[in-house]
Amino acid sequence: MAAHSRSSPPLFPYYELHLSLKYLRSRFSSIAALLSVTFGVAVIWIVLSIMGGYIIVLRETIRGQESHLTIYGSAPFSVAHILQLEELIRSVKNVRGTAPFIETLAMYKSGQLNPCQLRGIHPRRELEVSEIGRYVLRPEELERVLPEIEATGKDSGDGDKAKARSPVVSIDSILRSENRKPLEPGELERFFEPEFTAKILQEHNPRTLRALGNTVPPAVIVGVQFLIERKMFLGQVVEIGTVKPEQQGPMEQRFAHESFVVVGAFKTGDYDFDSRSIFVHVDFLKNMLELFDARSNSYRYEGIRVSVDDFDRVNDTRKELEAILLPVAPWLRVITWEDLKGNILTAVLIEKFVIYFLLVLLMSFTGCMVLLMLLLTVIEKTRDMGVLLALGATPSGVVRIFLINGLLLVSVGTLLGLGIGYLFCLYINPIHDWIHSVTGLRLFPPEIYHMDRIPISFQSGDVLLSIAPPLFLGFFSSLIPAFWASRRDPIKAIHHA
């Protein structure tokens, strides 16, 4: 037999991967460790996707309630010369729209006195600065869900039935419908026209309309929770009172109250906002609160909402606004919506990472599985290692057999986990519906989360967060048995029973 030429050892000999695959396929413990990695990755991926989706929906909800930027005075109702200020603000690049607003705490009487937040908006211009057009139900949309809302109220004594027929799902499916367009400026303005108020009274409260004669009270749009919780009904004439600011004299003389007609409803998804906020035309509210300032010969407002074209440049725009406004009105403050509500988002974000950290701790169990599986393999294959060393394998080659083994296991498990997690996320709502139909249990109650669907958001950063722990743990779990195997005495290994 001819002798072949002697060569230097290859960098990656064939036997390393070949034996790794053989060992991986022949052991049940490998499958158990693989499944453990798969489910670990899938759980992290699913949780991060849901939390990511929840943050996005929450952000959208908050952005719907707040404008990109808000300009406040140093004290309540201290922003005067509104027209000049708005002109200055609109001269800044990136500013899309402005709208003055008034907000005040108030009490409404519907059976008994209850607190509320009276929000004076300019219906045409408010649409330029907030997402209110997405949340106010059109009259025909409200008519569609009204029977359900009324039925919910009647069944309020029977909790299960009430939940089963909750109108929240129907309202959300209308507002979140892909085909639904936000309200046009004219549509929102129409809610505050007397003719529309009269029409609502005619349809829902004709007896009161007859009693009122030709004069109809101003209109209000209320949060949908007022209707759901039977605190108000469509067409109801409700008395709302508040305190006029900066009036001298006893409290009873400062009290202002008016009758309003409920003409519409909105739903932002924020329970607190939807159960306490009432929209009224800003022009009516400023007169009700007697905000005319004789010294400046103009009305005073709570502030001005500002929207921008490019939200990524909102901080630059704030600086530009401060540069242009503060020289003429140093008492003004320019605040972004994240300054106002950023804490909520930060809290949810922190919660996301706390859950992630806990899941990574659980994932260390998977690392232990890989470690145990490889240690068992090393013990079982000790004699094989001795034979390999005798046949010319190097200790580093033996290390690589088990490293490849562990890395293959976690890589395949991670890929499977990402795939299963992705599929689960895609079908999470049908799965949730199925669990609900079989058990009657809602794992994601819309009454609590104010979302009819479980929100999902796939983000590339979450993929990295999902795959990093198993790969890291898998690698280090493989190192220990791999080095242990390589340091075994080949002679003892060969004679290992």
Add this chain to the structure above:
Amino acid sequence: MHEQVIYSARGLAKEYQSNRIVISVLKGIDLDIRRGEILSIVGHSGVGKSTLLNLLGLLDTPTSGTLHYRPRNVGNDQVDLARLSLKARARIRNQEFGFVFQFYHLLPDLSLIENVLLPAMILHGRAAYRARRKELEAKASDLLDRVGILARRDFSPNQLSGGERQRAAIARALLNDPQLVFCDEPTGNLDSVTGERIHNLILDLQKTLNVSFVLVTHDERLARLAHRRLLMQDGVFVPQAESIRSRP
């Protein structure tokens, strides 16, 4: 008789320490192995035969002494194996030596032909192995044919008898064309009829492949087949026990 010495050991000693007690297993062994010869080392259990085989096969390191080896294709230059690195020793084991163990030591996760191909899998990288796969498989099949178990090439080792496993182990030892094959009790786990077949196989392979065999054995019949027979007692060779005979 072949006179060219390919491997020589001088003053080879091995001591083990256990609880401050030094046990001297080999006490200055001098040994020459010639090209193409069958050398048998016999002796009672515990005299140091397997320890000597492990030292010669570079599976263990001597406490003192030298090991000089003359690889094929490098002229008359000798390599001092005791001074080689771990990797270089592994390379010599893979490309110059073959090993046959008493308990065969075939890998149960591999088929028979894969077991025979194992030294080539260690020798070659993935690309080189794939490129030469057919050639290597043909060579492994040829070796399996020579040892008479080609029909079992795709069997698992667990499906074979002891004799068949030892034949496969011999084929594995020969795959990388070694100059030297170290056999540690190759018939120690076989019945007499199967052992006889293994004797004949070793003789046949030595003749046709011109490979040197070093046999450590209790089996007097196998020892008698060797060109030289060395008797070990208490870690040294007994000089008068060496017998030299012509090629059988």
